[in-house]
Amino acid sequence: MHTESWQSVGPTLDECIKCNICASYCPVAAVTDLFPGPKFVGPQAQRFRENGQPHSPDHSVDYCSGCRVCNEVCPTGVRITEINTRARAELAEEHGIPLRNRMLGRNDVLAKLGSIVPGLANFGLHNGLSRTLADSVMGISKGAKLPRWANDTFAKWMKKTAEQRLKSDKKVVYYHGCSTMYYEPFIGKATVAVFEHHGYEVIVPEQGCCGLPLLNNAEFPEARKYHQRNLDWLTPYARQGYPIVGTSSSCTLTLKEEAPEMLDMHGPEAHELTMAVWDIFEWLRELQESGQLQTDFRPLPMVLPYHSPCQYRAHRIGSPSLEIMSLIPELDIRESHARCCGGAGTYVYKKEKYQIAMDVGAELFDFVKEQGAEVTMTSCNSETCRWHIETGTDLPCRHPIEILAAAYGLYDLDTRDLV
Amino acid sequence: MKRIDTEILVIGGGATGTGVAWDAALRGYRVVLVERRDLTHGTTGRYHGLLHSGGRYVVKDPVSATECIHENRILRKTHTHCIEDTGGFFVVTPEDEGDYPDKFVAGCAATGVPCNEISLKEAMRREPLLNPRISRVFEVPDGSADSFLATHATAQAARMAGAQLLNYHQVTGLIIEGGDGEKRVVGAHVRDVARGEDLEIRAQMTISATGAWANVVAHMAGISISVIPGKGTMVAMNHRVLNTVVNRCKMPADGDIIVPVHTVAVIGTTDERVADPENLRIEPWEVQLMLEEGEKLVPGISRARVVRAWAGVRPLYQEDYAGSSRDATRKFALLDHKERHNIDGFITITGGKWTTFRLMAEKTVDMATSYLGERKPCITATSSVPGVDQGPYWLGHRLHEIEEKKLQGQLVCECELVTRSMLENAVRQNPTITLDDLRRDVRLGMGPCQGGWCTYRAVGIVHEMTVSETGHPAESGTAEWDVAYMQSPARNVSSSASAGAPAIPDDERALFNPNLLLRDFLQERWKGVTPILWGQQLKQERLDELIYLSVMNVDHLPDRDLSSPVTEFYRYDTTPNGNLEAPE
Ligand SMILES: Cc1cc2nc3c(=O)[nH]c(=O)nc-3n(C[C@H](O)[C@H](O)[C@H](O)COP(=O)(O)OP(=O)(O)OC[C@H]3O[C@@H](n4cnc5c(N)ncnc54)[C@H](O)[C@@H]3O)c2cc1C
Numbered sequence A: 001m002h003t004e005s006w007q008s009v010g011p012t013l014d015e016c017i018k019c020n021i022c023a024s025y026c027p028v029a030a031v032t033d034l035f036p037g038p039k040f041v042g043p044q045a046q047r048f049r050e051n052g053q054p055h056s057p058d059h060s061v062d063y064c065s066g067c068r069v070c071n072e073v074c075p076t077g078v079r080i081t082e083i084n085t086r087a088r089a090e091l092a093e094e095h096g097i098p099l100r101n102r103m104l105g106r107n108d109v110l111a112k113l114g115s116i117v118p119g120l121a122n123f124g125l126h127n128g129l130s131r132t133l134a135d136s137v138m139g140i141s142k143g144a145k146l147p148r149w150a151n152d153t154f155a156k157w158m159k160k161t162a163e164q165r166l167k168s169d170k171k172v173v174y175y176h177g178c179s180t181m182y183y184e185p186f187i188g189k190a191t192v193a194v195f196e197h198h199g200y201e202v203i204v205p206e207q208g209c210c211g212l213p214l215l216n217n218a219e220f221p222e223a224r225k226y227h228q229r230n231l232d233w234l235t236p237y238a239r240q241g242y243p244i245v246g247t248s249s250s251c252t253l254t255l256k257e258e259a260p261e262m263l264d265m266h267g268p269e270a271h272e273l274t275m276a277v278w279d280i281f282e283w284l285r286e287l288q289e290s291g292q293l294q295t296d297f298r299p300l301p302m303v304l305p306y307h308s309p310c311q312y313r314a315h316r317i318g319s320p321s322l323e324i325m326s327l328i329p330e331l332d333i334r335e336s337h338a339r340c341c342g343g344a345g346t347y348v349y350k351k352e353k354y355q356i357a358m359d360v361g362a363e364l365f366d367f368v369k370e371q372g373a374e375v376t377m378t379s380c381n382s383e384t385c386r387w388h389i390e391t392g393t394d395l396p397c398r399h400p401i402e403i404l405a406a407a408y409g410l411y412d413l414d415t416r417d418l419v
Numbered sequence B: 001m002k003r004i005d006t007e008i009l010v011i012g013g014g015a016t017g018t019g020v021a022w023d024a025a026l027r028g029y030r031v032v033l034v035e036r037r038d039l040t041h042g043t044t045g046r047y048h049g050l051l052h053s054g055g056r057y058v059v060k061d062p063v064s065a066t067e068c069i070h071e072n073r074i075l076r077k078t079h080t081h082c083i084e085d086t087g088g089f090f091v092v093t094p095e096d097e098g099d100y101p102d103k104f105v106a107g108c109a110a111t112g113v114p115c116n117e118i119s120l121k122e123a124m125r126r127e128p129l130l131n132p133r134i135s136r137v138f139e140v141p142d143g144s145a146d147s148f149l150a151t152h153a154t155a156q157a158a159r160m161a162g163a164q165l166l167n168y169h170q171v172t173g174l175i176i177e178g179g180d181g182e183k184r185v186v187g188a189h190v191r192d193v194a195r196g197e198d199l200e201i202r203a204q205m206t207i208s209a210t211g212a213w214a215n216v217v218a219h220m221a222g223i224s225i226s227v228i229p230g231k232g233t234m235v236a237m238n239h240r241v242l243n244t245v246v247n248r249c250k251m252p253a254d255g256d257i258i259v260p261v262h263t264v265a266v267i268g269t270t271d272e273r274v275a276d277p278e279n280l281r282i283e284p285w286e287v288q289l290m291l292e293e294g295e296k297l298v299p300g301i302s303r304a305r306v307v308r309a310w311a312g313v314r315p316l317y318q319e320d321y322a323g324s325s326r327d328a329t330r331k332f333a334l335l336d337h338k339e340r341h342n343i344d345g346f347i348t349i350t351g352g353k354w355t356t357f358r359l360m361a362e363k364t365v366d367m368a369t370s371y372l373g374e375r376k377p378c379i380t381a382t383s384s385v386p387g388v389d390q391g392p393y394w395l396g397h398r399l400h401e402i403e404e405k406k407l408q409g410q411l412v413c414e415c416e417l418v419t420r421s422m423l424e425n426a427v428r429q430n431p432t433i434t435l436d437d438l439r440r441d442v443r444l445g446m447g448p449c450q451g452g453w454c455t456y457r458a459v460g461i462v463h464e465m466t467v468s469e470t471g472h473p474a475e476s477g478t479a480e481w482d483v484a485y486m487q488s489p490a491r492n493v494s495s496s497a498s499a500g501a502p503a504i505p506d507d508e509r510a511l512f513n514p515n516l517l518l519r520d521f522l523q524e525r526w527k528g529v530t531p532i533l534w535g536q537q538l539k540q541e542r543l544d545e546l547i548y549l550s551v552m553n554v555d556h557l558p559d560r561d562l563s564s565p566v567t568e569f570y571r572y573d574t575t576p577n578g579n580l581e582a583p584e
Helices: A010-015 A021-025 A038-046 A069-073 A080-095 A099-105 A107-116 A118-126 A128-138 A154-160 A177-182 A185-197 A212-216 A220-239 A249-262 A268-276 A280-289 A320-325 A351-370 A383-393 A400-407 B015-026 B062-078 B100-111 B120-126 B147-160 B211-220 B284-297 B337-341 B354-372 B397-405 B420-429 B435-442 B454-468 B514-532 B535-551 B567-571
Strands: A171-175 A201-203 A244-246 A277-279 A302-307 A331-335 A378-380 B002-011 B031-035 B088-092 B116-118 B136-140 B143-145 B164-167 B169-177 B184-192 B197-208 B227-237 B245-248 B257-261 B264-268 B306-317 B332-336 B346-351 B411-413
Touching (some): A010 A038, A021 A069, A038 A080, A069 A080, A080 A212, A080 A249, A099 A107, A099 A212, A107 A177, A171 A185, A171 A249, A185 A201, A185 A280, A249 A268, A268 A277, A320 A331, B015 B346, B062 B100, B062 B143, B062 B354, B100 B136, B120 B136, B169 B197, B169 B211, B197 B211, B197 B354, B211 B227, B211 B306, B284 B306, B284 B514, B346 B354, B411 B454, B420 B435, B435 B454, B514 B535
Parallel strands (some): B002 B031, B002 B197
Antiparallel strands (some): B088 B136, B245 B257, B332 B346
């Protein structure tokens, strides 16, 4: 691959000292021979890639799930996952992108379509026949859990409840992402409730998909458009000094870092946005540190296995969800040290990768099992991870913000609605 | 004492000598070539990697320019798989003022070097890291070339035509008959340095193709020729940086070319007169100058990872020479010692460039023919060496083949993608005295970790082979390894690919001492890293040091008094006071 600039991710291959730590931590390489490992397909193979070669030299890079465990353990700072993602994009440029991946890459469009007639869409998508068809015709794994469309989108709920919403001088911008918008508006409700509980007025500006599914499915030109749109919509708020807070750990990571880095969009706008975007618990931890966090918690007597998703760890902000949730009385949190749940965004939906995703997740699923029969639910920040963990454990999985909202007495964890 | 009789004895296994052997054998002569170390151990294995278009010489040395473009076209056919068609740019940076660019264009036209001015925008599109302050860009048909592979392929072609090539055979003296005015070289005293045996090779014509060592060999005939050793230092960056050869459009000077070759980009060179072609020390100022000059072509390059530095020595010949060595002509020197010194049976060919080795060989054999009598005409320009069916070299070919054949688990050298089978075949079928020979065969240890992870693996494999295989010596000529494919993982898939291949000859097997192999190679790799020990490569070496000194304790291996024919060479050079072993 051509190095466009010294600032881009490619030249970080120079940091590699071949130590193999990434190779020994990679959860995918541990369960399949189809993936030769992050060092191999990353900094190593990168030295052999170049534009305009007679063939693209390697395809195995497509088995990288993008989980970023390699980046996390690399002692010298090689942007291994990003190198892989780019290499996949180059592959796509040469071989084209399968329709399936185009669909998975544009789940925002799909989500929007489905939300028009959610009942029908749910029936269409979730009946056994259509899943079998999708599996055999499109290669979309039958076993992977697909989300259900909500009856009302988050935007509709905001509109409906506009009157009741808190007005305040303290304002925060909420980046909810596609999943909260169409599938899990209750995450948004819980979030708004927590914001308001702290006296913040919630602004929900126009916003679009962060572009991560496109990046992961190698559609860089389209991802560039998506990111530009978000820059246009969101940077004005950043400029006014509002924090832009999100609940989906992968969306916020994309806005903060992935999109500008992968797409080489290093302009001042992108930088302003990067500086303004927060993960919700990262932001709450700031409140806590300045003594403004509400502590009127009710006890939540239960055992809660919590998995910090790879995308969340990639923020490099420690474990703010864990820190805040551990303030909740009688909540017995069991932190998972599994490397990855295996789902990895759209990875698990690809038929040829489904078993890999299940095998990778085994580490986490077994951990949950070991916590005993009293466990009734688990918790994780990322939506696609939650769906996959539900598949792997047969237990409901909740976002930490739902847990927190419940601890404030604002939210019911079973009905997933405000109380 | 063993004695070999032949028609032509070639001394020197660089590009030139191997080319001479190939040409002469094709014309029907009986040929023996001796090289005191491995093939390409001399300048040929230490050059910059550029297949010249001739552009560099169009103003200063038009004859060379014409020769280069002529040979450039031929080598792309005869040695296709050894050459990458990178193309080349001559760029005018803000530092390069004056009328040189116009002279350059006129020079290209006059010498027949194709040259096409392209827009800066187009150049930047193709090479985004180029200095944006460049004002003009000319495109020429430069390329990059693997001289190890090319020389091995030429050697194989020579063997297939009947030549005998002996490496680790050093000429220690010339055999001279006849008195004053009637002197005649009739062969050479040769030492098999690996086995410590002497032999005598009798020949009707002795051709010295010893490059920068030509004067040393000439001395053996009691004569002196003015070969000026000009040392050139190069630094290799850890990755390609560029995919096009980039030259400064100005009078040739230091550090004005970057050549992408295999996985690295090489900035070069300096040019310093040195007294001795053997002990080349890389000075800090040379490395610094390369990076400073590189910065003018590719801003930022000096902060990127440098993987290694090395030096080669130019055999520059000039009659009655007196100036600084950059000004010496690049044209080759073919010396008929009968005519010049009244010594019969002896020719020296030196100078020139890698790019022109075939032409030099042709002219040399033409001269030999005038004494030995006409045989078949020269056909090297229209022949091809084995392996050309692989097509032109492309960077991803190894990765592609590893991927296709699923050989990821087979890698010995992970940086340069050398599989176990590639290594084993190279050991079995190419005379191997040190791991450095394997490096030249398959690129073992040439990547970022500089042998950190592959050295102990390779030693283990070689050791296993020497203790477990029962050998029957290779009959020379018949059991030639398909060296043409030595760099191809796919062609060396399993040991079944080498079934029928000879095992390591018993007498060679006796030469392997694993501890010595390990020490020599570590020392050899270390030599090229010491001059650039900072930043990422320093981190790397620290890790390598922990592996070898702390984990394996190689400072205290037994057999510390053993040495190979190259031990001294690796030890000296950049570490004149260094000693691998701890003091007693
Ligand atoms: C720094 C540098 C960069 C260069 N870059 C380029 C380039 O980019 N492109 C290009 O076309 N050219 C380049 N050249 C020129 C080119 O490398 C040489 O012209 C060419 O390699 C010379 O080959 P040779 O066979 O004549 O000499 P060598 O390769 O030096 O071969 C001579 C051989 O003789 C052997 N020998 C010496 N004494 C004895 C003995 N007593 N008995 C047996 N064997 C003996 C030596 O071991 C050696 O292997 C470069 C040269 C230098 C120095």
